[in-house]
Structure formats: C-alpha cells, structure tokens
Amino acid sequence: MCGIVGYIGDKQAQNILVDGLKRLEYRGYDSSGVAVLDNNQIEIAKKKGKIKDLEGVLVNNEINGTIGIGHTRWATHGEPSDRNAHPHFSMDEKIAIVHNGIIENYNELREELKSEGYKFNSDTDTEVIVHLVEKYYDGDLLKAVNRATKDLVGSYSIGAISSDEPDRLIAARYSSPLVIGIGEGENFIASDIPAVLEHTKNYYILEDHELAEITKNDIKIYNQDLEPVEREITHVTWDAKDAQKDGYPFFMLKEINEQPRALQDAIRGRIKENGDIKLDDVVITKEDLDKIDHIQIVACGTAYNAGLIGKKYIEKYARIPIEIETASEYRYKNPIVTENTLLIVLSQSGETADTLAAIDIAKKNGARVLAITNVIGSSIARQSNDVIYTNAGPEIAVASTKAYVTQVACMMLVALHLGRLKGLVSDEKLKKLTTELKQASDHIQKALDDSEELEEYVTANKDHEDLYLIGRGHDYNTAIEGSLKIKEISYVHSESFSAGELKHGPIALIEDGTIVLAVATQEDVLEKVMSNIEEVRTRGGKVFLVTQEKFKDRIADLDKMDKVFFLPDMDDDIAPLASVVYLQLFAYFLAVANGRNVDQPRNLAKAVTVE
Ligand code: F6R
Numbered sequence: 001m002c003g004i005v006g007y008i009g010d011k012q013a014q015n016i017l018v019d020g021l022k023r024l025e026y027r028g029y030d031s032s033g034v035a036v037l038d039n040n041q042i043e044i045a046k047k048k049g050k051i052k053d054l055e056g057v058l059v060n061n062e063i064n065g066t067i068g069i070g071h072t073r074w075a076t077h078g079e080p081s082d083r084n085a086h087p088h089f090s091m092d093e094k095i096a097i098v099h100n101g102i103i104e105n106y107n108e109l110r111e112e113l114k115s116e117g118y119k120f121n122s123d124t125d126t127e128v129i130v131h132l133v134e135k136y137y138d139g140d141l142l143k144a145v146n147r148a149t150k151d152l153v154g155s156y157s158i159g160a161i162s163s164d165e166p167d168r169l170i171a172a173r174y175s176s177p178l179v180i181g182i183g184e185g186e187n188f189i190a191s192d193i194p195a196v197l198e199h200t201k202n203y204y205i206l207e208d209h210e211l212a213e214i215t216k217n218d219i220k221i222y223n224q225d226l227e228p229v230e231r232e233i234t235h236v237t238w239d240a241k242d243a244q245k246d247g248y249p250f251f252m253l254k255e256i257n258e259q260p261r262a263l264q265d266a267i268r269g270r271i272k273e274n275g276d277i278k279l280d281d282v283v284i285t286k287e288d289l290d291k292i293d294h295i296q297i298v299a300c301g302t303a304y305n306a307g308l309i310g311k312k313y314i315e316k317y318a319r320i321p322i323e324i325e326t327a328s329e330y331r332y333k334n335p336i337v338t339e340n341t342l343l344i345v346l347s348q349s350g351e352t353a354d355t356l357a358a359i360d361i362a363k364k365n366g367a368r369v370l371a372i373t374n375v376i377g378s379s380i381a382r383q384s385n386d387v388i389y390t391n392a393g394p395e396i397a398v399a400s401t402k403a404y405v406t407q408v409a410c411m412m413l414v415a416l417h418l419g420r421l422k423g424l425v426s427d428e429k430l431k432k433l434t435t436e437l438k439q440a441s442d443h444i445q446k447a448l449d450d451s452e453e454l455e456e457y458v459t460a461n462k463d464h465e466d467l468y469l470i471g472r473g474h475d476y477n478t479a480i481e482g483s484l485k486i487k488e489i490s491y492v493h494s495e496s497f498s499a500g501e502l503k504h505g506p507i508a509l510i511e512d513g514t515i516v517l518a519v520a521t522q523e524d525v526l527e528k529v530m531s532n533i534e535e536v537r538t539r540g541g542k543v544f545l546v547t548q549e550k551f552k553d554r555i556a557d558l559d560k561m562d563k564v565f566f567l568p569d570m571d572d573d574i575a576p577l578a579s580v581v582y583l584q585l586f587a588y589f590l591a592v593a594n595g596r597n598v599d600q601p602r603n604l605a606k607a608v609t610v611e
Helices: 013-027 051-059 106-115 127-136 141-149 251-257 259-267 286-291 301-318 353-364 379-383 402-421 427-449 451-460 474-490 499-504 523-538 549-554 575-593
Strands: 003-008 031-038 041-048 067-073 095-100 156-162 169-174 179-182 187-190 202-205 210-214 219-222 294-299 322-326 341-347 368-373 386-389 466-471 493-498 515-520 542-548 563-567
Touching: 003 013, 003 095, 003 156, 003 169, 013 031, 013 051, 013 067, 013 187, 031 051, 031 095, 041 051, 041 095, 067 095, 067 156, 095 127, 106 127, 127 141, 127 156, 141 156, 141 169, 141 210, 169 187, 179 219, 187 210, 251 259, 251 575, 259 402, 259 427, 286 402, 294 301, 294 353, 301 322, 301 341, 301 402, 301 474, 341 353, 341 402, 353 368, 353 379, 368 379, 368 402, 386 402, 402 427, 402 575, 427 563, 427 575, 451 563, 451 575, 466 474, 466 499, 466 523, 474 493, 474 515, 474 575, 493 499, 499 523, 515 523, 515 575, 523 542, 523 549, 542 549, 542 575, 549 563, 563 575
Parallel strands: 294 322, 294 341, 341 368, 368 386, 466 493, 466 515, 515 542, 542 563
Antiparallel strands: 003 067, 003 187, 031 041, 031 067, 095 156, 156 169, 169 210, 179 187, 179 202, 210 219
16 A cells, blocks of 8 residues: 656656645555666665655765656555665666555566566565566567566556667556656646646546656557557546645545535535436446346445445435445355345545455455545546545545545435435425435534643543444444544554443443544434433443534533533434534544644555555
8 A cells, every 4th residue: 555656747857746745645654765766777765664764865865857757655564764665676777666556466476586686675565566677678668568467466557768768657456546747748646636636627546557658748548459549538627636635634634624614525516406316427227126126235434334334325215125234244254145235435545455355356246336426537436336426635645534425425426326216305304305315514613612622621531542422323433433443543452332321231331431423413212312321421421412403401410511512403313414523523632632643644554555
C-alpha cells in the first residue's frame, strides 16, 4: 500500500513530485523518495520517515531535471528504512522504478536473479522488478517493462524511467490503481487523482494488464501484447482545494466539517421534484428485481458499518432479506451466491483488495453487483454492474468520515429505489423521507455547532483508558462506527454494545467513573435504552448522551447525565446521518487531546489494496 507519482514536461520535476507525494501520504508514510533524470543520468533521493524528512534531504541537494518518479511507502516486505525506500535502481543505475502492490513470487524471482548475477540492495519485493526490467532491456523501456510484468505474480502499479530514453516515462498496472493526468506540454502518473489535481482535471484510468508510454506531449496506452488501446478521458470536477487542508489543523476535521456539503452532493440530482429516486448508473429494472431473491452487503471497516445501516433501510423499505459480511470473511466462506443474488459493495477508495475479491466471487457465480464508492473509475466501480458515486470529494484523512455519511445516504436512496420498484413505498412516505434527507445537512450542522462544548468535555475526560458505546437499532450501528473511530485515531480502548446485550455480560465492565457513550435517537426503543442507561448509572457509570429534542420530556433524570447533546427533531431513519457526527468529533478531540497524529494513525493506511 504505497503511493506513486510521476512527471514529464518542461518544469522541474522534483517539487511537483514532492507535492504529489504529500497528497498521497495517506497511502503510506514510513519512507519516501524521488528519482529525477537530468543530463542522461538518474539521481535518487530517499529517506525513511515522512515526506518532510525527504524534503530535509532535498533542501541541500536539489535534483534538477524535468522527468521523474516518486514514491511514498507503507512497508510490506522489508522494514521501513532508507535502503528499502523507493525508487529502486537497476545495477547499472540506468533504470529507476517505483512500485505499489505486492509481488507474491518475489522470493523465487530474487533467487533466480541472484543466480544470474544481479545484486540486491534492499529487502523489498519491488527490487526484483527493476532487475527484471534491466535483464530484458534492449533499448526499449516499454518492451522491457512489459516483458518483466509477465514474470510477476501479484499486484503492481509501476512507474519507470531510463537514462537511455530521457523523453519517456513508462507506467504499468495490474490490480493496483494508476491514473494518468493529462496536461498541456506535460503529463503525470499517480496512484490517485488528488495527487495531481492541482495540475489537471483530465485523466486516463489505466486498466489491469495495461501499460502507458508517456512523453510530455503524448500518451499512448497499450494492452499486454503492446497493441494500442483507446481510452476515454475521465474529467473530474473536484476542486484542487478539496485536497488541501484549507486552514484546518487536520484533514479529518476538515472532512467532518464538509459533511453537510458532502451529503448534499451525494443526493443532488437523485431526488426528483415529485420525490422519486433517480439513480443514473443503476439500471436495475422491476423485472431484474423480481429475479433477485436475496441481497448480500459486503465491505470493510467503516464502509461495512455504513452497510449495517443500509441493511436495515433495505429490509424496512424493500422487504428483501439481506446478509451482511465483512469482505475478508465473505471471500473465504464459500458464500451462497447465485444469479439471483444482488451483491452490494461499499468502498470509499474503490480499491480495497478484499472487497474486490468478493466482487470477483459473486460475478463468477452470476450475481449482479452494485457498488457504492467515492472514486470515479476505481477498480470496484469498473468491475460492478451498477455504480453509485457517493460524491463526497477526496477523503484524505485515514479515518473515514464524510465517506461514511454519504454511503449511508446512498444506502437510503437504494432502499427507497428498490422499495418503489416493489411498490412498497407510498408517495407520501417517499416524499417525507426524501425531504428529510435533504434537511439532514442542517442536523449535521447542529452537531458541528456543538464542537466547542464537545471539545471541552472530551479534553476534560481525555485520560480514560476505556470507553464503551451503546445503542439499539440504528443507534447500535452508529455506536459501532463511533467505537471504530475512537480506537483508530486516539488509540483509546473502546467497545460498542447493543444496549440490550449489556446485561448479558458487558455490564460487568462498568465501575465508578466509567464513561459510556449512549446514542438514543430511535423512538421505538427509547424507553428501553433509557433503562439500560439507568443500569449503567446505578453502577457508577457516567453517561454521555446523544438524543433528539423531541425526546427531551421522555427522558427522566436528564440532569443526572454527565453530558447531553440534542439533535433537532427528524425522522428516526435519518438520525444516523447526524448522530454519528458527535462520535466522529468525540474521537477527533480525544485524539488531539492525547497528541495523536490524527490524519495518519499508527499502523494504518488509507487504501487497503493488499489482503
Ligand atoms: C476507518 C476506515 C477503514 C475503511 C476500510 C474500507 O475509518 O477508513 O475502516 O473504511 O479500510 O476502505 P474502503 O472504504 O476504501 O473500501
């Protein structure tokens, strides 16, 4: 899981590469490097640590040149170190490459190459690629890279340059993302669009087993037989500033604050005047739906948690039985999936390896796949039959926030769409829910407006070692997501429980002063949750409560809660979109109060493109 970037044009490459790497740092941040070609010689600078450590090296050793490649690493083979950082050189130092992915047969290739006299300078799987390219090189880098990829088992996106061919940059891809940014008199490669968004909004998306030959004025795409391939340009409307911090101390806080806008973008154009749902890239007809006897929802992490809420929406509004599974479990459980299955996958990045594997299994068994993803042209989008883009804009912080809220909103649209196709959602209900969905941004805003008060509370309680979250119905799912956010960015131990399960074991954990975050936004189980809260309080627990204004009079002993936040009144099915924001902010302020690197939590990377 790494990020790669490449440049060819008339400008100095070094700074463009370093800037691109900064935007890709969420993909990996244990080491980084650049290779720049000048005067028929390649120079490499690389350094363990963050991009700023690489900048420290470059400050006194600027590398001139107008063609180059860069890499930010998240170690898989070989510890994070200067020598394991990319780019890697061929033995004669005439070829440099960067790689994202994993070469599964690298041991075998390494032994073979060693027996042929190749010397290795790193412990990485990647170094076999550069030696293979060197082995097959006879004056044509495109051909050599293509030949080398035929020996590789695993996943790769590759950027390569050769000092013998100073006017071209070669790229190749299989199972790891790579885009080609189209400029004027300059071109780019990158692991994702935000890396070079500042320079262009036009891209070619490289497909599996394809290569690209890039000069400053031309881009040619080839298949693995080196036959030219036609590719349409993908145009993005994202603003370059979407991929910058814009005055916020962390991307995560910026992205939390962007949620009212992101939600509007997720539903914009999808709710017709009469309240009907219009999902352009979903072409499921009534006849198709009649053939579907069950739905499976598969995703990972936060996207899975959004799926949990989506399951409830679809079961409620379309009355279709649903199974939900994390992708890593699904792919190995021999799932019962047939041509009568609709698989719904959710993924912010659209590149998650386990989710892609689940799609593959489902498609091989004839199932239809509907993807909800944020990244246009991502592998998941391309491999699915129907796609709904969440339109959240680039999400840079490792911890997912606006992607989650937009995924939940899209799941609501899917549920209503399927419910309408089945004739189960009345005009009146549809109108009410879609109107409320549009208003949800205001409710999220209320949570954002409470930030200061929330920060004060969290900072005062920053030293708690364990936090527990409870809820019922949608609120239980929100608690699961809140608990994940707390763990991943603050490193404070936290667990979520269905409030009704407390008495079956977890309540033993509650002692004097234990903080329990309770979410109670659901009318039908309100009194039940209040009883559970009472059970917590009588054992000395301190309760942090998120509820709706309309329940104020039904909550006894409000003054005995440690802290209460009220959301404006809304339909209970809309509440998960807003209540989660309090938990996102709770996690954020806790991480800040504990001095954590919020955007790049330890051991985590943004796109999990390996298993
Ligand atoms: C948590 C988080 C991860 C991702 C998960 C799936 O904040 O970001 O749990 O949700 O790795 O990633 P995508 O959505 O890209 O498939």
